[in-house]
Amino acid sequence: MDSFLGLISEIPLDLLVEILIRLPPKYLARFKCVSKQWSSLISSRYFCERLFTITKGKQQPHLYMCLVGERGQSELLSMSSTSPDNTSFVVDQDLRIPGMGGYYLTDLHGLMCFSMGKKACIYNPSTGQLLTLPKIKSDIIADQGQTRYINRYYIGYDSVNDQNKLLCTSVMYSYSLSNLKSEHWVFVLEAGGSWKKVVTHENYRPHTPFPRGQSISGSVVHYLAWHDMANMSIPALALKAELIDYGGKIAIFEHSKLKIGGIVILWVLEDAEKKEWSKRSLVLHPCHRHLVQDTEFILKGTTQDGKVILAPVEMHSGFYILRYDLQSNDLRKVDIEGVPNRWFDKECYYDLRLMSESERVIYLET
Structure with a gap:
């Protein structure tokens, strides 16, 4: 040696x-x-920037799946495409991260964010760098009956100052999402960074965010949220609606009628300042209906070329996802091989992120 x-x-x-x-x-x-x-x-900035330059646009996208068992055991799997049309993926690496607790992944420019206990972590799968951020000391004071507390983390990018930032929404609430209190914190990913509380507008309404958000341009984070809506049935609460990137625009992909009627409703934000939305209904081709009739699906984001990823709620003897091309109204099944057998036929939670390793390789400062 x-x-x-x-x-x-x-x-x-x-x-x-x-x-x-x-x-x-x-x-x-x-x-x-x-x-x-x-x-x-x-781990240096020079190496990461050089790696990004040389690999940009040359690598196939990777699929990352976070699995969390009912007893807290976790696993992060890396999967690579085995076919030219990306209709098949196989597990190529088990990225075990001890203590990884959250199964909701957010990503931007090649970085992943997830929770580890009560702290947020930023992970660069290309270099193996893992950065654990300090715990937030929330200022929320619980009222009587408020016993539930959550943090939601989202990655954003400040193009003006060339900074990667993490947004955290902290929420305290009672049963059935009633009596909400919320606050927001921002962490700049740089040496000596710390959590800074955001001063809210006087007309601010407390809310709890949906787990996943979208950062289309990188500089603005959007997410679905709800106020006190106890006992109300809405698609987002049932995991039947989520934000997606639709041609560079924010859109809501609602699939509450996908299983029964093969119908998807697409709400597109045409003008953010005027809050103007357009509505479009998509009906699956008859030859694709069998793919959704017997299984419940959850939306897991979009690919770089705008295709929607749908994943089955439950895993059994095998695993796959559906790739939905909204432009051509084409639905394809993508098989995934190599997921450890211990994760099948048991209660577990999972999340998926599909991104190119060469999208951007960022140096994590500690």
């Missing part, structure tokens, strides 16, 4: 960088264990 490290040390730094960035990104996390020098190099 010493002779190997000695040989490596004789390689000029610039040449070593050029060698490493041409290797599959999934190996970079392992190479950080070679030495402190390699760990520092692979």
Whole structure:
């Protein structure tokens, strides 16, 4: 080993960088264990920016699935496409992160965000960097009957200051989402960063956000939310509606009638300032109806080319997702192989993120 490290040390730094960035990104996390020098190099801003430049547009998208069992056991799986048309994925790496608690993943520019206990974590799957943020000390004072408390995290990007930021919405509420109290915090991902509380507008209404949000341009985070709506049946509460990116516009994808009628309702925000929405109904082709008739699905986001990802609520002997092309009204089944058998036929929660590893590789400052 010493002779190997000695040989490596004789390689000029610039040449070593050029060698490493041409290797599959999934190996970079392992190479950080070679030495402190390699760990520092692979985690550096220069290396990440060089990696982004050389790999931009060359790699196939990766599917990441977070699984959380009823007893808290967790697993983050990386999956790569095995077909030119991305109709088949296979697990290629088990990215075990001890203590990973949340199964809701948010992502932007190649970074993932999830919860670990009561703290937020930012993870770069290309370099293996994991950054755990400090716990938020909420200012919310619970009233009588308020016993439930949640934090929702979303990643955004400030293009003016070239900063990645994390938004947290903290909520305290009573049973059935009644008697809500909420506040918002922002963390700038930079050295010495800390949580800063957002001063709300005088007309601000407390609310609880839906788990997933959208950051179309990167600079503004949008998410569905509701106020005190106890005993009200709405699609979002039943996981039947979610925000998506529709041609660069915010849209609501409602699929409450997908299983029974094969119908999807699309609400598109045409003018954000005027709050003007357009409505469009999509009806599945008869040849696609069998894909949705026997299973309940949850929307899991969109691909880089705008296709909607639908995943089955329950997993049994196998796993797959549906890829819905809204432009052509085409629905395709995408098979996933290699998910560990221990996750089938048991109660567990999961989330999915489909993103290109070369979308943007960001250096995480600690």
